[in-house]
Amino acid sequence: MAENKTLRSTQWFGRRDKNGYMYRTWMKNQGTPADMFDGRPVIGICNTWSDLTPCNGHFRELAEWVKRGVYEAGGFPLEFPVLSTGESQMRPTAMLFRNLAAMDVEESIRANPLDGIVLLMGCDKTTPSLLMGAASCDLPTIGLSGGPMLTGRYKGKELGSGTGIWQMTEEMRAGRMSYEEFTATESCMHRSKGHCMTMGTASTMASMVEALGMSLTGCAAIPAVDARRNTYAQLTGRRIVQMVKEDLVMSKILTRGAFENAIRTNAAIGGSTNAVIHLLAIAGRMGVELDLADWDRIGSEISCIVDMQPSGRHLMEDFYYAGGLPAVMKELHDAGLLDTGALTVSGETIGEAVKDAECWNRDVIFPYDKPFKPASGIAVLKGNLAPNGAVIKPSAASPHLLVHRGRAVVFSSIEDFRARINDEALDIDETCIMVLQNCGPKGYPGMAEVGNMPLPPKVLRKGITDMVRISDARMSGTAYGTVVLHTAPEAAAGGPLAVVRDGDIISLDVPNRTLTLEITDAELATRLKDWTAPPLPERGYVRLYVEHVMGADKGADLDFLVGKSGTPVLRDSH
Numbered sequence: 001m002a003e004n005k006t007l008r009s010t011q012w013f014g015r016r017d018k019n020g021y022m023y024r025t026w027m028k029n030q031g032t033p034a035d036m037f038d039g040r041p042v043i044g045i046c047n048t049w050s051d052l053t054p055c056n057g058h059f060r061e062l063a064e065w066v067k068r069g070v071y072e073a074g075g076f077p078l079e080f081p082v083l084s085t086g087e088s089q090m091r092p093t094a095m096l097f098r099n100l101a102a103m104d105v106e107e108s109i110r111a112n113p114l115d116g117i118v119l120l121m122g123c124d125k126t127t128p129s130l131l132m133g134a135a136s137c138d139l140p141t142i143g144l145s146g147g148p149m150l151t152g153r154y155k156g157k158e159l160g161s162g163t164g165i166w167q168m169t170e171e172m173r174a175g176r177m178s179y180e181e182f183t184a185t186e187s188c189m190h191r192s193k194g195h196c197m198t199m200g201t202a203s204t205m206a207s208m209v210e211a212l213g214m215s216l217t218g219c220a221a222i223p224a225v226d227a228r229r230n231t232y233a234q235l236t237g238r239r240i241v242q243m244v245k246e247d248l249v250m251s252k253i254l255t256r257g258a259f260e261n262a263i264r265t266n267a268a269i270g271g272s273t274n275a276v277i278h279l280l281a282i283a284g285r286m287g288v289e290l291d292l293a294d295w296d297r298i299g300s301e302i303s304c305i306v307d308m309q310p311s312g313r314h315l316m317e318d319f320y321y322a323g324g325l326p327a328v329m330k331e332l333h334d335a336g337l338l339d340t341g342a343l344t345v346s347g348e349t350i351g352e353a354v355k356d357a358e359c360w361n362r363d364v365i366f367p368y369d370k371p372f373k374p375a376s377g378i379a380v381l382k383g384n385l386a387p388n389g390a391v392i393k394p395s396a397a398s399p400h401l402l403v404h405r406g407r408a409v410v411f412s413s414i415e416d417f418r419a420r421i422n423d424e425a426l427d428i429d430e431t432c433i434m435v436l437q438n439c440g441p442k443g444y445p446g447m448a449e450v451g452n453m454p455l456p457p458k459v460l461r462k463g464i465t466d467m468v469r470i471s472d473a474r475m476s477g478t479a480y481g482t483v484v485l486h487t488a489p490e491a492a493a494g495g496p497l498a499v500v501r502d503g504d505i506i507s508l509d510v511p512n513r514t515l516t517l518e519i520t521d522a523e524l525a526t527r528l529k530d531w532t533a534p535p536l537p538e539r540g541y542v543r544l545y546v547e548h549v550m551g552a553d554k555g556a557d558l559d560f561l562v563g564k565s566g567t568p569v570l571r572d573s574h
Ligand code: FES
Pocket: 055, 086, 087, 088, 122, 123, 124, 161, 195, 196, 200, 202
């Protein structure tokens, strides 16, 4: 057996002693031939397949294509499961478990005889959790997204994941759509394998993986059922074996320049606000300096050049046929807005990877000098209501509400909101500002996607479709509206949001990046002095989470998980 001291796995499979025997013999119960233990790179395929995560339901098949590529390149693939966080099913919110899944990924990698990692990612939180966990290990690692679903269609009209639900729900609440017709669209919206096909969080994060250089270029937009998704899986398997030989570890790719490229790309695609939290958390694991203000400084003046739901009209299939993310990054490249020297997993720079990309449909991907929505990257607001910041996605907001002053109507929880919003006696009109408290990381707990509160029926009946809404919650990447999110510190951590009262006047000024509660400093201090913290959950992971989760402005990671520990070979107990 050839010993290769440079590979971690050799310290399991390459040993010429009793323990080496033990490590190999149990693996042979699967029929593994002896030459798989000859010092070749061992590749872990980190799989988030689960029947409870329908967006990742095809991942066992996808993993087989990765294995094919690994074998072809002379590696030994070993697939392993990690906690799969299905966005559509998990309560109270999949985000509560992102950090738990990241711990699972990190410890699974470190504990096992692995030299390189392929991350199979799709549904929203399965992407950041895998990147976070793998970043703390810093092995050669490559991302493979599962691809978006085909375009939803109902009665000849396109139906986008999530976005279509928000729109139809408002139609139903306004009395313009029946419940029967609403449910008739269920099997039309999600009709193939894959993740949400709007530019929601899953498509955004797949795009972020590609923009960061963490996947093969061109990977993000390929529909899940397109044969080229399997081709990319196979090529990913081939490539990771070479990455191990080149010692191309994650920290060589996830540089400050890579994150800046991702922030600009997020603006250009009209990406989800959730990317803010996830990229901050990934950077924190990697030890890259990145803060909330960077999002505004680097991304807010970048124009959105992709006309996709929820900011626009099209869906991921159209995006892929138009050229996908390489065509977007080519526009940024030509506009001088890319760090072209940032390395990708392929070994070439991002500049080399996208410089020859072509756009095939200018209805979907616009030229950078004739954008879909100019200067519309995520804006970061500050003020006495959000001392540590809050975010808004101007591309999904109503332009006439970006500067607005109004009377606060306050809901202390999402349950309080649901109990009162349909009450015709609720003292609210379209000029008011809806305020939702206690939905942040500690407060919900888990920071639910409830920031895009539905409007009161009496406002909807007037034909009004947007109002200013402020919360410490997140918003689904498929949602839209003039919605201020991630207000920090959150209410449950004693942030000023906790002490807003009905009738307070709030002013929002997105061009000047301010969010102001119009009360005196003395009044605010008095109210905060009287505030009491909610009780901690009694036990279990949720207790650990609430005690240690950081604010949204820090990526909502657990404080003791920030940074990386690499992959020291741990003691063995045999
Ligand atoms: Fe899985 Fe949207 S529910 S990506």
